[in-house]
Amino acid sequence: MIRIGKFHKRVLYEEKERKTFRYPDSSRKTFTSHLNSALRRLDIKTYIDDNLERGDEISQALLKAIDEAKLFVIVFSKNYATSKWCLDEVVKILECRKNKRQIILPVFYEVDPFHVRHQLGSYAEAFVKHEQRFESTMNIVQKWRDALGEEANHSGWDCSINRTEAELVEEIAMDVLQKLNRVYVGDLDHQITKLEQLAQLQLQYYKSIDTYENQISHEATVQCITELKMKRSIRMLRLTREMLSYMEDSEAYEKLF
Template sequence: MAYMCSESPFSSSSSSSRHRWNYDVFLSFRGKDTRKNFTDHLYTALIQAGIHTFRDDNELPRGEEISPQLLKAIEGSRISIVVFSKHYASSRWCLDELVKILECRQKIDQVVLPIFYDTEPSDVRKQTGSYAKAFDEHEERFKEETEKVNKWRGALAEAGNLSGWGLNNEANG
């Protein structure tokens, strides 16, 4: 399924200067990897700084697609912070979020800030290491949906080329 980033009804162009933002920041992360440590600390710090931040606190049930509310939260955020962790690519929902985030980056100039948490940008960009293993499983599971898998690969390659922060071996985030 392709997700299209909506443009503001008040804008005739895709310029972010006319877009109405509902959130300052959207956090994209793999809950099992970082919810109880790094992402929790980051979210708390953003909120304490007065930054209106969206964090999905609900785990998505298996077999379900990203909710329309989550897609709207991505579209309505000025900045997306993507926390790439070892198992980020094993989640199809994280990958769908990333595709949507990068579409919004192109269409409404959303700022995307990657954080490479215990993973290397080159693993994200080239899908090596744990990312290669995740894609072996995706290619097996989504044999009939090669376009979807290729879209995920392209999104990771693009995001892995963005300037971001590397956090390795950080105690409790």
């Protein structure tokens, strides 16, 4: 399972009586949800905590998810540092990673990675407010700063590079798949299943109408299934074009890639 840090709502605090005002981050239901969908399409089990801001402490369910995760995708947005819960989460991730060595993959969405590492720009503004609020427990604020600096220092994805969001989401999802040392064959399995069903129907139908054309059609479907199964095996074994270069002159070579 991987843990995806979602865009959290910005939380503002007033002095004396604490009141919470929530302003939805517009990217939470776009980029992060699209990335989560892309990962699920690749059969990667993900966890996003939608109840992170309902209490003062990180929920037990989230702590369990952090402990069990193999990889963390942390999506840093402009308002990420305004949330105490987000900052607590990055600290917990680092504490857990010291023992389990999980993979951290930061994604910088509409924010400069340098600003995250060194708490500049909107991150500097957020920490001014945190220092005012947690004046008596500045060690907590320093832990947040250290955690942001360390996690943002990992090699990740800068979304400011010129590409469409759809392309970016797919590239990040494939990067996660590779880092988990997994291979996705769900697309091929779907094709194989459909063609096997077609082959059975053809066989039943052609028994009643036995012609040469029908036989050729059925054989073509069976041949296609065989090629897809071979392609699936090559993907599972992570065989490359170079490994199969001895087959370059064969008719089947191009169909395998």
